[in-house]
Every structure is written in structure tokens, then in C-alpha cells.
Amino acid sequence: MSANNKRVYLSPPHMGGAEQEYVQQAFESNFIAPLGPMVNGFEQDFSKLSGLKHCAALSSGTAALHIAQHILGIGPNDIVLASSLTFIGSVSSATFLGAEAAFIDSDYKSWNMDPDLLAEAVEYYIALGRKPKAVVPTDLYGQCADYDRILEILEPHGIPIVVDAAESVGATYKGRHAGKGALMAAYSFNGNKIITTSGGGLLASDDEEIISRARWLSQQAKEPLPYYEHKEIGFNYRMSNLVAAVGRGQLEVLQDRVNRKREIFDLYKEALSGCTGISFMPEAEYGRCNRWLTVILIDEKEFGATPDQVRIALENENIESRPVWKPMHMQPVFSKNKIFGGQVSEDLFKRGLCLPSGTAMTQDDMDRTVKIIKGCGK
Incomplete structure (x- = not known):
């Protein structure tokens, strides 16, 4: 290896300049712990960008997929159909809930979930009396799956689609932002993504009730009382205000x-x-x-x-x-x-x-x- 050859990384973070200004605002407001005005602002900025009406900023894309499937009531012995060609975070969230993942191959025209094989899988499990509880297609390397074709297959059976859009922030499908049209979409802002918050994710939906529930679950499912009371188990998945500040600067570029x-x-x-x-x-x-x-x-x-x-x-x-x-x-x-x-x-x-x-x-x-x-x- 040549001594003067600097390291060329696969996809390192690239700051745009405004991130420090947002972070400084967060410091000055003393909102350092999770939640705060930068989180609210980041959610609003992403909603405006994506066209998805409601967003919950979370700690990772995997957390977003986990909460999404928890909200759908997925549990032991349920079937979740997912892309095989993907990162394990697309699939591990189903296993957290005790569900069984079954995998759908890609097609060569998009490298994403093959809709014909998806249709075959849906019919297979329905015939067994195990209608899939959700389908999680991955937008591979920033290319959207064929949402409309997938929805055409799933809607007659009432099977929801949760798009793993971790890699596709800024991509479009038929002119709409990646994830738009699904019941829910999960995004990642990990350090190697097209924009980053250093670590973080987001769950988006046009259904306000879903995102309200996601926010509540992401904060340990605390009841709205002056003391800590819990009627169900939640998660510690909220994005921090400092991380969101970085994200707001990144969205600008x-x-x-x-x-x-x-x-x-x-x-x-x-x-x-x-x-x-x-x-x-x-x-x-x-x-x-x-x-x-x-x-x-x-x-x-x-x-x-x-x-x-x-x-x-x-x-x-x-x-x-x-x-x-x-x-x-x-x-x-x-x-x-x-x-x-x-x-x-x-x-x-x-x-x-x-x-x-x-x-x-x-x-x-x-x-x-x-x-x-x-x-x-x-």
C-alpha cells in the first residue's frame, strides 16, 4: 500500500455546514436529552420533504421497523414476508416479536422484491391458513421497490405493507418520495447513509393515529399522569435533540x-x-x-x-x-x-x-x- 494514499471510505458522512448552527441552537436551549424542539423540527422537515403527513424520529431504522410491526400486532407464529436481498435489520425486527420471516427473491430489473414471487408466497400461506401479517420490501441501494404492484397483490387480502426505506431517502417512485403509499415506511440516518444524523431513524405514515402511538411506545409507553404508570411495555427509541439538530442541517442538502x-x-x-x-x-x-x-x-x-x-x-x-x-x-x-x-x-x-x-x-x-x-x- 502506498504511504501517501489516503483512505477512501465506502460512504462516509458529508456535512453541509448548517448542522453546527442547529446543534448550537440545541446547546443554547439546553435541550440536550432526548426530545426537544429540534426533534419536532426534524419530523416536520421530513414530512414536508417526503409528503408523508406524520413522522416519529427514532433511534434507528431497525427501531422504526420494530415499532411498526409491534403496532400491527405481530407476534409469535405470525408470518412476515420480507426481501431476501437486504441488511439483517430489515428482518430482525420481526424476530424480536417472535414472528417467522419468510423471504422473497429479487428480480433482475430492479434487484428488489419480485412481485410475482410475492404473489406466490401470499397464496401459499393463505392456503395454509396463515395469512401473512405484513410484507416488508426493502428499497435496495436507494431504489424503490415496485410499490403499486405489491399493493395490488396485498390489498385484496388486507395485508399491510411496511417499506424498509432505510437506503432510499431522496429517491422517488412514480414521482413520489420513497415510502409514500405504504401504510408505514422506515428510514435510516446511520453514518453511512445518503444523509446522516450520526445514528438515527424515523417512522412515517399518513395515518396520524399510527404515528401518535409510535411516539408513545418509543417513550416507554408512559401514561399521561404526573407519576410513572405503564399499562403496556414500551421502548426507549426516541431520537435525541442533538442528533435531530444534525439531521435538520443534512436535510437541507x-x-x-x-x-x-x-x-x-x-x-x-x-x-x-x-x-x-x-x-x-x-x-x-x-x-x-x-x-x-x-x-x-x-x-x-x-x-x-x-x-x-x-x-x-x-x-x-x-x-x-x-x-x-x-x-x-x-x-x-x-x-x-x-x-x-x-x-x-x-x-x-x-x-x-x-x-x-x-x-x-x-x-x-x-x-x-x-x-x-x-x-x-x-
Whole structure:
């Protein structure tokens, strides 16, 4: 590794400048503990951005998915259908509640949940007398799942959709923001997301009652009394005022970040266009992906190297890349869970590699990355 080669991270935080002003306001108000005016402001800002009428700012995207499914009454022996090609946080929330997750494979046109396989899974479980309690599609790498097609399948059966939009803040589906149209949508503002609060999440819905209940549950389900009384178990999931202050500054630059992520994708695509055996994650015709990460597929026979050989070559030059999510049905912890399909997500995992896509990366960072990738080929 060259001594003068700085570390290039996969998707590091990128501050816009206004974050410090909001944080300073939080300090001056002395709202340092969870809740406060910045949390309220962040929820209002996100509602205005997304078009979802009601928002509850929480400690993580996983917390948002957990509360969402708790509100739906999901419990032991219930079935929750989820994308297989995703991060485990999409699925672990169902297991917290004792439910059984069953996995739906991806399709090649979007890499997201295959609606035809979803329809097959719904009919399968209804025939067994176990109608699924919820469907949780993941918006993979910033690309929305096909919400309308999924809703078309679920609505006749009264099955709710909870979108895992952790990766798709700023993306759109048929002109509406990611998550809009679902009963609930969960978002993440983890340190590597397109915008960040350092750690945090949010649950959004057009149903005011759902979000009111989510807020209440996220504060230990305390009854509105002068002393602490609890009639059911809640959670400690509220976002802190300081974290929300960072988020308000980040929301101001979201569109700039989406534009830059898409520009990075286009630059990679142009630079690697002459490499036989390399292809890119497609953009579904129904939406605008935020391109959170630029993801390529590598055909070993045509290109001359495996994705892992490319990853190691990049790491040797202090450049971070990452394999595509390992499908949930391939995870040891879910080895006994049912999968509908599976071949597509297995193939994407085998051939996929996520390239460094930080919005502050320089042309030199990209040139270094591209040069190393090209050097791995025939």
C-alpha cells in the first residue's frame, strides 16, 4: 500500500455546514436529552420533504421497523414476508416479536422484491391458513421497490405493507418520495447513509393515529399522569435533540447529495464502460434511484477476476469496497426459514461489489479506484 494514499471510505458522512448552527441552537436551549424542539423540527422537515403527513424520529431504522410491526400486532407464529436481498435489520425486527420471516427473491430489473414471487408466497400461506401479517420490501441501494404492484397483490387480502426505506431517502417512485403509499415506511440516518444524523431513524405514515402511538411506545409507553404508570411495555427509541439538530442541517442538502451520488454512478459507468464483464445495477423505469451506493456486477470469466479479488486489490490500496448484501436465506441464523425463489439474489451476491460512493470523494479518489479495478481485468 502506498504511504501517501489516503483512505477512501465506502460512504462516509458529508456535512453541509448548517448542522453546527442547529446543534448550537440545541446547546443554547439546553435541550440536550432526548426530545426537544429540534426533534419536532426534524419530523416536520421530513414530512414536508417526503409528503408523508406524520413522522416519529427514532433511534434507528431497525427501531422504526420494530415499532411498526409491534403496532400491527405481530407476534409469535405470525408470518412476515420480507426481501431476501437486504441488511439483517430489515428482518430482525420481526424476530424480536417472535414472528417467522419468510423471504422473497429479487428480480433482475430492479434487484428488489419480485412481485410475482410475492404473489406466490401470499397464496401459499393463505392456503395454509396463515395469512401473512405484513410484507416488508426493502428499497435496495436507494431504489424503490415496485410499490403499486405489491399493493395490488396485498390489498385484496388486507395485508399491510411496511417499506424498509432505510437506503432510499431522496429517491422517488412514480414521482413520489420513497415510502409514500405504504401504510408505514422506515428510514435510516446511520453514518453511512445518503444523509446522516450520526445514528438515527424515523417512522412515517399518513395515518396520524399510527404515528401518535409510535411516539408513545418509543417513550416507554408512559401514561399521561404526573407519576410513572405503564399499562403496556414500551421502548426507549426516541431520537435525541442533538442528533435531530444534525439531521435538520443534512436535510437541507439532501437533493445535492442525491445529485452527486447519481453523478458518481454515471462517472463510474463511463470510466468502466470499456471493461468486458462489468455491468451496473439497473434503474427501474418507474422511479429515480438515489444511487446511495454504486454497485457493479463482475463476470469472472469475461473480466478475469472475481469481485473478491477486486475488493482485496482495492483494500490493498486503502480503498474500501463491499460485497453486495448476503441474502437472508443464506444466513446461518435463518437456515430453516422458507425462501421463494433465491437464485437471483444468490447470483447478485456472488457477482456484486459496492464501490466507494461518498459524495465528498474527489476525482483523484475515483481515478485511483477505477485504475485498480481495470488493473484486475484481463
